[in-house]
Amino acid sequence: MTGPLLEVDDLQTHFHLPHGTLRAVDGVSFTLDAGRTLGIVGESGSGKSVLARSIIGLLPMAQARKAGGRVLFAGRDLRQLSEGQMRQVRGREIAMIFQDPLTSLNPVLTIGRQIVQVLRQHTDLSTAAAKVRAVELLNEVGIPDPKQRAGEYAHRMSGGMRQRIVIAIALACNPRLLIADEPTTALDVTVQAQILDLLRRLQDRHAMALILITHNLGVVAEMCDDVAVMYAGRIVEQAPVGDILERPRMRYTHALLQSVPDIDNPSHARLPVIPGQPPNLISPPVGCRFAPRCGFRQDRCDTDMPPHSEAGAHHRFACFNPVPEH
Amino acid sequence: MAGSGTAHLQREGALLSAHNLVRTYKAKGGRRVQALSDVSLDIVAGETLGVVGESGSGKSTLARAIMALPAPDSGAVAFDGADMLAARGAGLRSLRHRMQMVFQDPLSSLNPAHRILDIVEMPLLVAGRGTAAERRRIVLETLGRVGLDGEQIGHRRPYELSGGQCQRVSIARALVLRPRLLVCDEPVSALDVSVQAQVLNLLEDTKAAFALTMLFISHDLGVVKSISDRVAVMYLGKLCEIAPTDSLYAAPRHPYTTTLLAAVPSLKPRQRTQQPQMPRGETPSPLDVPSGCRFRTRCPAATERCAREEPQIRAIEDTPGHFVACHHPG
Amino acid sequence: MRRYPLPVVVSLAWLVLVALATLLAAWLPMQDPTKQSLLNMLAPPSLERWFGADSLGRDVFSRTIHGFRISFAVSFGAAAVGLVFGGALGICAGYFRGWSERMILIGVNIVLAFPPLVLIIAMVAYPGEALLKVVLALGIVYIPTVTRVARANTLLFSEKEFVTAARAAGMSDARLIVRELLPNLVPVLLTYFLLLVAVGVLAEAGLSYLGLSVPPPVPTLGQMMASEQANALEAPHAIFFPAGMLFLTIFALNLVGEEVQRRIDDRAGTA
Numbered sequence: 001m002t003g004p005l006l007e008v009d010d011l012q013t014h015f016h017l018p019h020g021t022l023r024a025v026d027g028v029s030f031t032l033d034a035g036r037t038l039g040i041v042g043e044s045g046s047g048k049s050v051l052a053r054s055i056i057g058l059l060p061m062a063q064a065r066k067a068g069g070r071v072l073f074a075g076r077d078l079r080q081l082s083e084g085q086m087r088q089v090r091g092r093e094i095a096m097i098f099q100d101p102l103t104s105l106n107p108v109l110t111i112g113r114q115i116v117q118v119l120r121q122h123t124d125l126s127t128a129a130a131k132v133r134a135v136e137l138l139n140e141v142g143i144p145d146p147k148q149r150a151g152e153y154a155h156r157m158s159g160g161m162r163q164r165i166v167i168a169i170a171l172a173c174n175p176r177l178l179i180a181d182e183p184t185t186a187l188d189v190t191v192q193a194q195i196l197d198l199l200r201r202l203q204d205r206h207a208m209a210l211i212l213i214t215h216n217l218g219v220v221a222e223m224c225d226d227v228a229v230m231y232a233g234r235i236v237e238q239a240p241v242g243d244i245l246e247r248p249r250m251r252y253t254h255a256l257l258q259s260v261p262d263i264d265n266p267s268h269a270r271l272p273v274i275p276g277q278p279p280n281l282i283s284p285p286v287g288c289r290f291a292p293r294c295g296f297r298q299d300r301c302d303t304d305m306p307p308h309s310e311a312g313a314h315h316r317f318a319c320f321n322p323v324p325e326h
Numbered sequence: 327m328a329g330s331g332t333a334h335l336q337r338e339g340a341l342l343s344a345h346n347l348v349r350t351y352k353a354k355g356g357r358r359v360q361a362l363s364d365v366s367l368d369i370v371a372g373e374t375l376g377v378v379g380e381s382g383s384g385k386s387t388l389a390r391a392i393m394a395l396p397a398p399d400s401g402a403v404a405f406d407g408a409d410m411l412a413a414r415g416a417g418l419r420s421l422r423h424r425m426q427m428v429f430q431d432p433l434s435s436l437n438p439a440h441r442i443l444d445i446v447e448m449p450l451l452v453a454g455r456g457t458a459a460e461r462r463r464i465v466l467e468t469l470g471r472v473g474l475d476g477e478q479i480g481h482r483r484p485y486e487l488s489g490g491q492c493q494r495v496s497i498a499r500a501l502v503l504r505p506r507l508l509v510c511d512e513p514v515s516a517l518d519v520s521v522q523a524q525v526l527n528l529l530e531d532t533k534a535a536f537a538l539t540m541l542f543i544s545h546d547l548g549v550v551k552s553i554s555d556r557v558a559v560m561y562l563g564k565l566c567e568i569a570p571t572d573s574l575y576a577a578p579r580h581p582y583t584t585t586l587l588a589a590v591p592s593l594k595p596r597q598r599t600q601q602p603q604m605p606r607g608e609t610p611s612p613l614d615v616p617s618g619c620r621f622r623t624r625c626p627a628a629t630e631r632c633a634r635e636e637p638q639i640r641a642i643e644d645t646p647g648h649f650v651a652c653h654h655p656g
Numbered sequence: 657m658r659r660y661p662l663p664v665v666v667s668l669a670w671l672v673l674v675a676l677a678t679l680l681a682a683w684l685p686m687q688d689p690t691k692q693s694l695l696n697m698l699a700p701p702s703l704e705r706w707f708g709a710d711s712l713g714r715d716v717f718s719r720t721i722h723g724f725r726i727s728f729a730v731s732f733g734a735a736a737v738g739l740v741f742g743g744a745l746g747i748c749a750g751y752f753r754g755w756s757e758r759m760i761l762i763g764v765n766i767v768l769a770f771p772p773l774v775l776i777i778a779m780v781a782y783p784g785e786a787l788l789k790v791v792l793a794l795g796i797v798y799i800p801t802v803t804r805v806a807r808a809n810t811l812l813f814s815e816k817e818f819v820t821a822a823r824a825a826g827m828s829d830a831r832l833i834v835r836e837l838l839p840n841l842v843p844v845l846l847t848y849f850l851l852l853v854a855v856g857v858l859a860e861a862g863l864s865y866l867g868l869s870v871p872p873p874v875p876t877l878g879q880m881m882a883s884e885q886a887n888a889l890e891a892p893h894a895i896f897f898p899a900g901m902l903f904l905t906i907f908a909l910n911l912v913g914e915e916v917q918r919r920i921d922d923r924a925g926t927a
Contacts, residue, residue: 043518043519043520044518158608158609160608161608188381188545188609189380189545189547189586189589189590190380190585190586190589190605190609191380191605191608192589192591193588193589193590193591194604194605196591197604216591217519218548218590218591218593219591221591221592222592223591245593245594255520256519256520257593259519259522260519260523260548260593261522261523261546261548261549261551261552262548262592262593262594263547263548263551263590263592264592265548265551265552267551267552267554267571267572267575268555268571270530271523271526271527271552272523273520273523273524273527274523274524275524277488277521278518393824395820395823395824418826419826422824422825423826425824426824426825427821427824429817429820429821430817431817434816434817434818435817435818436818437818437836437839438840439839439840440839445818448821448822448827448835452825452826452831453825453826496821499821503825
């Protein structure tokens with residue numbers, strides 16, 4: 001198969017609320033090749049979670065509207081598919097895991113049963129064969145005593161275990177793309193290291209593409225090939241991970257990197273601060289959405305939306321007054 | 327049960343000194359969980375002591391125990407020259423006014439039925455300080471010090487404010503009585519990265535402006551490093567290591583501290599000198615703590631002695647102020 | 657000014673109308689509700705008698721309005737008894753926990769174990785002023801559920817950090833309950849109060865139908881329906897109007913209660 005595995009083109013998702021239309025994702029475009037890892041970084045309100053759910057089609061339909069754009073997965077536009085067709089895709093070709101493993105698992109079913117359910121839904125396996133496969137999967141994600149655990153319930157297990165089970169369920173049908181929405185945010189730091197390591201190994205073994213959504217720049221640094229930084233519903237910078245970390249151009253990316261209290265910083269380092277708060281997405285500012293908080297704002301930043309500029313291969317950013325190259 | 331030792335406690339200059347704190351909870355099925363197992367700690371006036379640990383370490387329980395909210399099951403807490411746990415009535419209230427707390431969840435730490443001005447005024451009312459007009463003046467002034475315009479937001483309710491603003495209100499409330507000690511229990515964990523930086527800087531500024539001493543609890547090692555003078559590491563209700571910040575981060579001696587530091591994802595992974603070792607296993611359940619050293623089930627350096635004998639906290643010879651509870655420190 | 661949905665406005669208007677009529681019943685130009693008239697037995701509705709007359713010639717409209725006086729007195733009274741005592745017990749149980757909580761819950765379970773009707777019959781059998789007895793009896797039946805609701809919500813709020821903050825400032829328990837917890841409990845308890853009032857109107861109608869409420873000659877809705885049910889086919893108006901008024905009033909109470917609930921949820925949801 002040639003071409004990227006996933007191509008998102010000017011994606012828009014709006015929420016119709018009583019007090020206005022919330023433009024949660026407002027024109028997002030990116031591509032992802034098979035087997036690669038893309039990190040989507042942003043703070044709350046950036047639209048990163050809504051973006052993930054828009055790709056896989058898991059939006060609360062009462063208020064959300066697919067307002068525009070295409071999501072091309074292996075050439076097919078997912079936005080055009082019916083719900084029935086999307087259900088074939090979900091779990092089988094694209095899987096998703098979420099932040100809180102406890103609420104992702106059904107408390108009244110054994111974990112073995114939950115894996116078997118997914119397998120029976122998307123494959124031709126008999127129940128007996130599916131049970132065997134479920135134990136294999138539990139073993140693959142590092143659960144000790146998998147045969148025993150398959151008969152247990154989720155609430156007896158630790159957060160790390162549960163997240164492993166969630167990953168096992170996601171991987172059951174060998175999806176080509178895994179979307180992970182803040183998969184380690186609720187976990188202890190040592191467990192996080194183990195889960196990220198597991199994701200890396202599984203990704204290699206299954207040649208799976210991974211979209212990792214997080215606010216933690218350290219996780220992005222360790223896990224991702226490419227990074228897209230989101231702010232107020234749009235991607236403001238996108239580049240390979242090394243470029244983003246060492247040569248950020250857009251002012252928000254740069255300020256964000258500076259304000260993280262990194263463990264390798266010297267102690268008692270005073271953190272440079274981004275003043276103010278993210279904008280209201282119902283009536284976002286005209287022009288660059290970061291302008292009201294930007295220390296390098298120019299007049300045209302307030303009136304015009306900066307277009308994407310190139311800064312070397314695969315490095316795009318949207319800024320009128322970017323960090324200078326050196 | 328063998329104690330964990332108090333070798334790391336200073337003799338003078340301690341604003342708060344906690345000895346041998348124990349706190350147990352009843353878990354389901356009647357079993358007992360020791361959230362704090364003989365922990366001793368002291369805080370020198372004017373310093374910021376950071377306490378790090380993962381879930382089940384007991385760090386939040388420690389914060390509440392030293393404030394007697396509620397009091398620990400056993401142990402002693404001396405604060406500002408007085409016995410915190412023996413105090414009652416007016417004496418206890420007076421001590422409480424000198425020790426205030428900032429909490430993790432910005433929204434649930436503020437009463438949703440009250441307005442901001444009332445929330446910040448509450449400690450002054452309880453302490454019976456001044457007239458209504460004087461209290462109002464202090465409230466507005468303190469709100470200003472934390473970067474909020476009391477006239478503008480004073481009549482709003484907490485759910486009308488952002489997380490960062492709520493946290494500032496929380497800090498203002500903690501400051502109105504001009505306490506000596508500020509206990510911060512994960513104050514920035516629920517905030518966005520950019521807001522986190524704002525609140526951390528605010529805490530540093532107010533510490534200087536109000537001449538505070540701070541106890542800063544967090545699971546985030548980067549945050550703790552940026553704000554603390556000394557750092558204590560806890561695991562399953564015990565103190566593992568305590569040292570000045572630079573010393574702890576540059577040269578950790580306890581295997582758990584090393585594991586913890588190695589597990590933190592860094593923005594500059596290429597600068598790491600060696601491939602960090604992956605942490606082994608998971609934290610045991612607090613209902614079933616390992617005998618002897620609690621970390622031994624996951625420790626690469628564990629020996630038979632570690633199962634038999636609980637390590638006492640000892641000084642590290644060549645590094646002043648650096649103490650560790652380990653039979654085989656690195 | 658917030659806009660209220662039309663059904664709620666209509667319900668509120670209806671309730672206000674009925675409430676005013678019952679409050680001012682003594683002064684309104686209505687027929688005497690107890691005056692019998694052989695001439696007008698089962699007279700159909702007319703301009704003089706809006707709801708017609710019952711089997712003893714008494715004016716149904718006037719009796720209905722007077723009947724509502726008892727309905728409201730009992731329902732509000734019982735709901736208030738339930739709220740005050742149940743609320744106090746529930747808050748104590750939820751705040752202080754331990755021994756007092758266990759005792760209160762045991763008491764709640766004991767009262768709940770009795771079928772409510774049996775309880776009320778037993779209490780009403782005592783000598784004493786009828787209205788007071790009914791109010792207390794129904795109120796006591798209400799107390800256990802109010803206790804549970806109050807306890808559950810107190811537990812919820814007691815665990816929040818703003819309560820710890822108040823303790824850290826040295827606030828006494830009593831002051832904490834009143835200043836910090838009560839304002840948060842009022843919305844829930846208020847909604848529950850309205851629910852109890854609606855239930856109480858219906859309960860009183862049932863009790864008076866069985867003859868357990870205030871006895872004649874004071875008109876009560878249930879008793880009106882009981883005495884006229886023999887004539888239901890010939891003179892439906894004598895039952896239809898009181899029953900219809902009852903239905904509309906309870907419906908209105910429920911609608912208003914739901915709107916209050918929705919506004920409370922909205923406010924909590926914004927948080």
